[in-house]
Amino acid sequence: MPRVIVDVMPKPEILDPQGKAVHGALPRLGFNAVTDVRQGKRFELEVDSADEATLAEVHQLAETLLSNPVIEDYSVRVDA
Amino acid sequence: MPRVIVDVMPKPEILDPQGKAVHGALPRLGFNAVTDVRQGKRFELEVDSADEATLAEVHQLAETLLSNPVIEDYSVRVDA
Numbered sequence: 001m002p003r004v005i006v007d008v009m010p011k012p013e014i015l016d017p018q019g020k021a022v023h024g025a026l027p028r029l030g031f032n033a034v035t036d037v038r039q040g041k042r043f044e045l046e047v048d049s050a051d052e053a054t055l056a057e058v059h060q061l062a063e064t065l066l067s068n069p070v071i072e073d074y075s076v077r078v079d080a
Numbered sequence: 081m082p083r084v085i086v087d088v089m090p091k092p093e094i095l096d097p098q099g100k101a102v103h104g105a106l107p108r109l110g111f112n113a114v115t116d117v118r119q120g121k122r123f124e125l126e127v128d129s130a131d132e133a134t135l136a137e138v139h140q141l142a143e144t145l146l147s148n149p150v151i152e153d154y155s156v157r158v159d160a
Contacts, residue, residue, distance in 0.1 A: 001115065007122050008122075009122065009124065019123075022123070022145065022146070025145065026141070026145075029141075029144070029145060031137055031140075031141050031145075032137075033127050033128065033133070033134040033137045033138070034125045034126065034127055034137075034138070034141070035081065035126045035127060035128060036125070036126035037123060037124070037125055037126075038123070038124040039121060039122070039123050039124075040121070040122045040123075040124070041119060041120070041121065041122060042087050042088075042089065042119070042120045042121060042122040043099075043102070043117060043118070043119050043120075044089065044117070044118040044120070045114045045116070045117055046114065046115045046116035046117075047113055047114055047115060048113065048115060053113070054113040057111055057112075057113045057114075058113070058114070060111075061106070061109075061111050061114070064109070065102065065105065065106075065109060065111075066102070
C-alpha cells in the first residue's frame, strides 16, 4: 500500500525549545559537528491509493489535525 | 550550510499510541482515505560539512541521543 509522509516542523521564526535542548546537550556528549538542531514530527500515513483526491485529503488533514498552522509548517510527499 | 535529516520512528512491532490516537480521530473528522497512521520524530541538523566523519558522528548521535534503539528505528540522510 502506498505511503504518504507528512513532516511537521516549527516555523523558522518560532522558538524551538526541544531542538535547543538537544543542541545544548551535544558538547557535553562530545558531539561538535552539529551547529544547529530543529525537532519536529513525522507522520507515515498508509492510504489505499495515492491519487489526487487522497492527497487533497492528506493536505487538509495535515493542516487541521497534524499541525498548528500558526507555529508550524508541514510538507506532504508520497513515499515511493 | 548542509543539513542532515534524522527520522526516528517506532519499530513496526511496537505499539504506537500517538499514531493510533490520530488514526482513531480521522473518521469523526470526515477523513476516510487513510488506513493507518504512525507518528515519529524528525530532526534537522545543520552541519559545517556533510563529510564522512560528520555523518559518522550524526549516526552515533542518532543512536545515543535522538532515538531509543530498543523501541525505535532511525534513518539519516543528507538534505540536498
